[in-house]
Amino acid sequence: MASAETRADAHILAASRISKSFGEVPVLFSVDFDIRAGEAHALIGENGAGKSTLVKILSGLERPSSGTVMLNGQPTFLPPNGEAENIGIVVIHQELNLAEHLTVSESIFLGREWTRFGFLRRNDMEVEAQRILDSLHVKIDPAARINTLSVADKQMVEIAKAISREARVLIMDEPTAVLTPAETEYFFEQVARLKAQGVAIVFISHKLDEVMALSDRITVLRDGQHIATVDKADVSADVLAEMMVGRELSNLYPPKHEPDVDADLVLEVEGLEGPGIRDVSFSLRRGEIVGFAGLIGSGRTAVMEAIVGLEQRRSGTVRLKGEPVSFTSIGQAVKSGMVYMTKDRKGRGLLLNVGLQPNLTLLTLYRHMRHGFLVESSEVEAMDRATRRFDIRARDASVKVGQLSGGNQQKLMLGKAMESEPEIIIIDEPTRGIDVGTKQQIYHIIAALAKEGKSIIVVSSEMQEVIGLSHRVVVMREGRKTGTLEGADINEAEIMRYAAGLKGESRHDRASA
Amino acid sequence: MTEQAHEGVRPARRRFAIDFHTMGPLLALIALCIFGFLLNPAFVSEGNVTNLLTRSAFIGIIAVGATFVITAGGIDLSVGSMAAVISGLMIIAMNASLETFGIGVQTVVIGCAASLLLGLLAGLLNGVMITKGRIEAFIVTLGTMGIYRSLVTYFANGGTLSLDFEVRGVYRPIYYDSVLGVPVPVLVFAVISVIGWVLLNRTAFGRYCMAIGSNEVVARYSAIKVDRVRTLTYVIQGICVSVATIIYVPRLGSASSSTGVLWELEAIAAVIIGGTMLKGGYGRIGGTVVGAIMLTTIGNILNLTDVISNYLNGAVQGVIIIAAVWLQRGNLAGLSLFRGRKTGA
Incomplete structure (x- = not known):
């Protein structure tokens, strides 16, 4: 100054x-x-x-x-x-x-x-x-x-x-x-x-x-x-x-329920390569929340989309409960108990000009069929269940999803994902464009799911969110994993060092240019 | 978090008593009929009503198929030409099998089987080129429209393909007979409409069509096999065209280069008048049926009265189509889509 x-x-x-x-x-x-x-x-x-x-x-x-x-x-x-x-x-x-x-x-x-x-x-x-x-x-x-x-x-x-x-x-x-x-x-x-x-x-x-x-x-x-x-x-x-950074964490986040260190590995990724990602390896235990931090465009979304089969991967292995899997469509991932929630609610997650119920059940219509026909009462029941469980607030059933607030859209998307009763939930930017009150609700839902024994990956560009929720944090930069942080190492300055390339396994080398 | 579901305010109510938006096309049709009756009481005579419904059947059946295509965000311009070429090939197939199977039901069955197979293949061809070839539906079907039209002219050698007179006698009842007082084409139209309604509203396939038409990317992220569903809509369209052809051929017993001209536009018009959105995402079979009947009714009323020249049939239809869509826009855009949302910056 x-x-x-x-x-x-x-x-x-x-x-x-x-x-x-x-x-x-x-x-x-x-x-x-x-x-x-x-x-x-x-x-x-x-x-x-x-x-x-x-x-x-x-x-x-x-x-x-x-x-x-x-x-x-x-x-x-x-x-x-x-x-x-x-x-x-x-x-x-x-x-x-x-x-x-x-x-x-x-x-x-x-x-x-x-x-x-x-x-x-x-x-x-x-x-x-x-x-x-x-x-x-x-x-x-x-x-x-x-x-x-x-x-x-x-x-x-x-x-x-x-x-x-x-x-x-x-x-x-x-x-x-x-x-x-x-x-x-x-x-x-x-x-x-x-x-x-x-x-x-x-x-x-x-x-x-x-x-x-x-x-x-x-x-x-x-x-x-x-x-x-x-x-x-x-x-x-x-x-x-x-x-x-240098800001205190508020009590926005629920207390962390530490997962059992001996819990089974439900997801193991090794040497994943694909469009925009190079040699990414990490693992996820039952009941664990792993945060993915990094700058926008660091390849976190690409990793998730390659795992669930939305993008083709070039090489690398993905093991689900020890079994190697290679999904070519997200439908296969869903059937294997893994679900992915996109960060692009409006462009990829929800049909904006359609009501809540068809959106909720779109991923899991097979659960609402009898003899090849849809059973409406079953869908209504699912909607009631999700409304209560995730506190989705809409005036009535005729409301189009595009008219809901971002928070209610996000909760609906969470409901849609949970309809498939997944074991592994990948949430990309769980609270983008959402007010603080709803954020807190979503954080508590995520923590409660982990406590129930679900395994969760949270991709977020909001560092506090990653820190407040995660048991472990994977940091990415330019398509590579630069570090995995645990315990006291999970703080903003440390994450920033890895995300900005000051520290890490693959700091990019200007001399080669 | 997993508490049971009995108390608490239910935030979502299921249905309203009368939805004027969905009833709109039907109300318009009723108004048109009253208007027709006032101009000429002969409009409601049994003969005229039967005739009107029978004539609606061709466009109506094709339009049921078009409802799937359009709901899923596509368009099929080739249906008129497809109907013509299928008619021609059907006649050729029946005339050819005459020697082997003689004049009888068997020959007609062969013709109908050929028609269904051709419709299925033609639809599959459109669908595969659109989904696997990544070419816009408009372009693909514009291309096949030209191809089919010129093929029928070629097969007919520039003239007319005529069904053997005696076979025609066997085949005739499909168009001209009635069951319990209902003409066969009307019956077929009704059955196709019911099947179409169930498919669109009571199966996962129908839901997927709406999802794809509404937002293809969301559909893909929701584990829907987009290419397969989309291809199937064109196959359904092809089968509907072939069914329409099967009841059309015995009417005249011939096919030429002028068969089915502009049917594609009438079918699309029927779908849109019925309330289906041209950009996809929302489809209504009931509306399509009403739309098809309405288009025929306009021509019929003009025939029965001198108020407006019959030559202006197309103009009146055009006005009605534009008015219908204008009303839809006013209602839909005003009432629902993307309005007044407040999200943080």
Whole structure:
């Protein structure tokens, strides 16, 4: 903070006491942030810390509820809908926003085409695109179609596009998330080049090693609060990890009922390989809750989907109660007593324009048939049972699932999964987008199921959730398992070290790039 | 957590007394009939009603099949051409087996068996290309529509395929006779509709069709064999087309390139008027039956009165189709889907 005050004249863009609420949910509390010309400024924090919201406010995509945005020291209102590009503030989103069928030069000039008498000056634009790409020292043909480029080249096109708009502030949301180590190295060179040209760079990252390598200053957010802005020279990655977390666990979680250490292994996974996952091994005991922690995109969901047969695995063995299994469809997994609850309730878990009862029984219709016909009374009974057991609240039977709150949807999904009477329950993001009260209910249900002798895997990006529920925690990073934590080792700083690649079995090696 | 189920407020009630949304198409049909009666009392004569229902049977039976396809989120444009080519091949098969089996029931049975087999295969072909070939249903069935249409023209050598006159005499009752005063085609239509209703509403298969049409990914995550169910809907459609063909052939005893023209659109229209959603996820066999009868009724009323020229039959049908869907949108979109949900940011 002090350093920000001393060189106030150098700020290009600054946020002063910015607060933001969505409806009644506060997301940012009086946050200060500033960007100087020619610096790389990292913005870090856990999922839900408010990083993306801050970036949206700084680029005019969202309006702050209070506080001011300053441009060149003057309070300003940024124009909405990405028009801030015209005053030199350009955002590159994680899911690169390029039209796949346009050419590189068409993409660079999209929305700002050079014309003469209403006709496109195609050649002039290609020449200019070539000039910009050359200045970045990248070898991309301006006439190539976007869909023929690698992800890294697409990102370079986005950067070229930013330069063509004379960006003074370039904001990037997890720019290296989609890049290979070699491409990351290349990207670092580009950042150095842009900095030398006086462009201010803000980037969100979850990878602390990268933050330490790339940034000049670092701002840490936690729960919507500004925790600190520091010079890189003054901190270590460990200090940053502690700044990002360091919060007390509330009594949101039920007491852990320790499972018998001699309990049978119900699930053993060895050397699992598949799309996005490499050599993952772990085991699960009867009555145990194993948490899967890691950053978004670290391959946790892919592991689960490969186990239950939603994705094909390339190699590795999965043993269920000692028996090797290889499911090719989720139906086989369900029949073997394993059920998977997707994190994408609305897209993959539930039929939104259908009522509760058909959703509840969809996975297990075979239980409600007599002589090949569905028995409605049996389904109604199941619905009554689930309603009571999981406290699902709906006005009446005609309500469509899409109208339920997230919490009730999640409970319905839990009911749907439990209808198959599974032994092993894999829950991906059990409480995403759910209010605290319902969260607590779901935590208690999960703990009670484990106590009954069910074995549970909880995949979650909310670290407290993993810590509060799990007997053991598996941490993943970039498709690999980096560690398994037990007992006192299950704490946020330790998990963060493994998740961010500071510690672990397969820390990625930049030297190889 | 596993307490027994007797007390406590039941949050979900089962049914309402009268659901105007589901009754809508039927109410519209009744209104249309009253209108027809007022214009010309002959509309309700026994002969006219029988004639009307018999004519509804072809489109109606095909539309029952189309209800499955559309409920599961698909579309089949090939049914009209399929009906034509099956008619043609049936006639060829019967004429060919005449020498061996003579003029008798046997020959007709061979024709009907050929028809069912062809319908099944044609539906399977559509279904497999759509599911295994990963081609949009619209494209696949647009393609087979052209193929079947040109095949029937080819087999008929550009003219008409005619069933042997005497075989026709044996086959004739299938279209022209009645059982207990009910014409055979109407009876078949009724049986197919009941089977269709049971299949859609009382079996896991029907539930899976709705689930797939509603959200294919959710269906896959719910252990439903999406490709198999979807293929089966096209097979059912093919079989329905062949059944419709079996009762259609004795009517004229011939097939040509103009047989079954635009039946696909009438079938789809009947399904949509009946309240099934074109984008899938919700299907109603009862509505489809009403829709098919309604389409025929419009033509019939125009025939019986001079108020609107009979040449405008298609225009009136078009207006009714658009109006029906407009009403559905108003009701469905307004009452239920995705409305006013509040979830945290």
